[in-house]
Every structure is written in C-alpha cells, then in structure tokens.
Amino acid sequence: MSDVKKTLEYFEQANFPAVCQVCNARVHGICGALKMPELVHLGRYTKQRHLRKGEVIAFDEDDVIEYANIVSGVVKLTKILADGRQQIVGVQFAPEFVGRPFSDAVKITAEAATDIEICVFPKKALESMLDEAPDFERRLFGQTLVQLDEAREWMVTLGRKTASEKVASFLLLLTRHVAKPIAGSNAVHFELPFTRADMADFLGLTIETVSRQMTKLRKARIIEIENSHHITIPRIAALEGASEIET
Amino acid sequence: MSDVKKTLEYFEQANFPAVCQVCNARVHGICGALKMPELVHLGRYTKQRHLRKGEVIAFDEDDVIEYANIVSGVVKLTKILADGRQQIVGVQFAPEFVGRPFSDAVKITAEAATDIEICVFPKKALESMLDEAPDFERRLFGQTLVQLDEAREWMVTLGRKTASEKVASFLLLLTRHVAKPIAGSNAVHFELPFTRADMADFLGLTIETVSRQMTKLRKARIIEIENSHHITIPRIAALEGASEIET
C-alpha cells in the first residue's frame, strides 16, 4: 500500500480525538506509538492551550503536574542562578514532548519563545500510558536520548567555542529546524524565533557580543540580515565552516 | 523481613553469575531490574574487563557495538572539535551504565579517568533485555533522564559561571560522588580522580586558570590541598557558597 493511501485511510478514521487529526505529534511525536483506544483514553484528559510569546508553561497548575506536546511554535528551557544570571539549556520544536517524567524536583522553566500551541495532559495520564504502551515509553526514551545528545553537543559549544563560532553554531541549529529553502538557489531563509537576549542566554554571552558577532558574520558574507529577525544563509557550507563542526 | 535478612537470602542464591555477586549494578544499577533467568541470560554474554587510566572503552570491537556497566572507577565522556579543542561532557561513576542505545552515530569517547573495572555486553544482549524486561528499560530511561539533568545543570556552569565558581562547582560535584567523611568533624576528604587538564576540559578553561583558581580557593580557606590530588573540604557550605547554587 502506498504511503499516500495509508495516510488517507488514516485520516478517514473519524473517531479519534479531533485535535489529534492536525497534530504532528500524532504522526512523528510520542502519540504516534498509541493505538486507537489508548489515544482516545489520553484524549479525554487532554487540553489544548495557546500561549503567547513569553508565557511560562506551568507544570503545577491545579496541584497537578502536567506535561505537554508542542503542536506549533518554539519553546525554550531555562535555568537561573541565585543572582539572576540565566542560561537557556534547551530549545524544543513541534512535535516534541515537554516535561520531566518521574521527577518534579528539577528546577527548570519552559517558556514560549514564540506564540505556541500545546497539548497538555496530567501527570497520571502520561504515566499510565507509559505502563500500558511499551512503544510509547520507547519513543519518549528515544526523545530523551536525542535531547541528551543535543545537550552534550551544546556543552562543547559553550565550553570551547569562540563567540563568533557560538553564534554561527546557533544559526546552524536553527537552519536545521525552522529554515525554508529559497527557490532557484541552495540558500535558505528563516525567521529568528529569538531575541538577541535569548541568543545571549543560550550562548553564554552578552547581547552586545551577540550583536557584534552577527554583524561580523554579515560583513563576512556568511549570513544576510534583512532585519534583525529575518536571516538568509546563502551557503550553508560557509556557515558550517564558521561553526567549527566536531570530528 | 529485615533488609539484612533479605540481603543474606539474596546472596545465598548461588546460581546467578559469579561476577554479579559483587557488582553494585546488580543492586543499584540497571541489572537490579532483572529476574534470575534474565540475569543468567545476560551473564552468558557478559565479559569483565580491567582498563587502565587513559584507556578508551571501545564500543565497536569485533564489529559489535558494545555497552558497559561501571563496576568500579570513574569514566569521562569527551567530545573533540576538528582542531583538537576538547570538552568533557559527562563523568560517570559505578554502577552507572555507559553507552548510547539505539544509535551508533553519536561522536563521543568514553575513557577511563582512573583504573576501572567494567562489565561489557554486546548490543544485541542489551536490546533483547530492553524488549523483554520493562523494568530494565525503565531503569535505563531513568538513568538517561538523570544524565540529562546533570548535562543541563552543567550547561549553566559552562555558560554563566566565573572560573572560580566553575572550579568550586566541580569540586562540589566530586564531593557528592567520591568524598569520604572525616571522623570527628563535618569535613570531607577525597582523592581527585582527574588531572588539571581533565578539570580544564570539563570546565571549559585552561590548566593554568584551573591551577590559579585552586590556589585562590585554598588561600580563601575553602579547600585544603594536601597534594595536588588529595583534597579536603572543611566546610561544605563554604564550597557551596563559592559555587553559586541555582535557585
């Protein structure tokens, strides 16, 4: 059976939760591991939410720790030191899962970097799925391993790269997630979902240094800046060269 | 039944693999999730190895990707940039699991920071356990989540702390894992399982800066250095103060 036909049949099954029909997590996210009765069950406890840029995903609302799937938009994970110094420790895109299973002691904040749509469900609903559907746990485990890979790769960036390489690495990361190709060339373009302050917090720099490195990359013709949030990468290879890829 | 009696009964069961009897992973590690037949099965594919300080845990020996449990000693995980810059992205102690399930594409090196004993088993043995024993997968998932927490906490250290705070944070980390209390005081003491170069690679600093910050902490009476690898922490609270704990 062709992929197209499979997809058609798939969407013709009208009895699974309406919100899941347009949700990417249903296909590529953790919910893809769920069979119909499980999905319906989880759907009963699920609420959709829209959050504006800057709003925090509250995990302890109504005294119930909650989890979420990102339906659209970008989420940033931040940690803060006692004196206010801040570090972004992760960035997540649709259809990734947000939350820390099995522990509510981890001090981390999940905040909407753009306007976002999320699908929230209570702690208990997730943990019963975990026990009942082995594939579900496997997918969540897989996502966690990828996040660990990403965190470790970013540790190299934070610990050993120069300011210029850091900014280039960050733009390269975004290129992989939110860039759109430009017809008739091998250039790509994207809208930066972050402020300079966000970038600084992710890179362990100040906003001034980020700004200076951006103009440095622009003057070196490695990036083009239409305005501060619209970036074009004419040659990805050049950006990779400026990022000092690991061996 | 008392814990002691339980433990006695446990060790009287003579038919599980001899090496497991003294292995901490059998109790607190991932193997603790295995029942007798599974343990015997895994034991058949298991080999114990001694590695000297500096040796690399090879995961592709005999064309078979392998995994390992740490029986004793300390392991460091490192990543290297094309021009040789190096970053340690993780430190592991007994009885932790070493390896990256489900992928052999992650560029990371596991190296013995001290002389170590490990228990290695092939990819297939692990993955069949994963499919057959849900508790086993759950424990591995749990360890991965803890590693992710640790990695993110370390990102804050790398991105936002000063050299002095970095060194203090590192010593505090070791205090939690390898320190022994000193009788008749609330001081603790430990043998540093790392060279200054290792510390520098973990902290994103140079060896000279690490050395300078160590003497600075010594002069501030926050640490005592018997010789370069034997450290005493007279008051842990003072070290925590120098580490800038997160909120």
Place this chain on the structure above:
DNA sequence: CGCTTCGTTGAAACACGTCAATAAGCGTGG
C-alpha cells in the same frame, strides 16, 4: 640520576564584558 609529565606562578596580550549613547521598531493615544 636524567627524562618526561604534571602543576604552579608570572607577565603580557586579547577576547569578551561593561558602560554609555543612539537608533530602530512598535503599540498607544491624542
């Protein structure tokens, strides 16, 4: 003993941070 590796310390260089001024974008209200 020499040789090598490892750690410490000093002086100078520099990358990044800090402080400050200015401009650009954007919603609000007159």
Place this chain on the structure above:
DNA sequence: CCACGCTTATTGACGTGTTTCAACGAAGCG
C-alpha cells in the same frame, strides 16, 4: 497622522577576566 514612551538592537570606548607564552619546580620512572 504624528507624538510619545517603551523595548530591542547596534555601535563605540574602555575595563577586566581569562588565555597565552614562558619559566620553573615537583613527582614519577627507566
């Protein structure tokens, strides 16, 4: 539509924490 205030981004001048370069001492080992 422009004026106003506010936030965000850019750029410059200057300061400083960390690196770089170098010398030296201590410890391990044939």
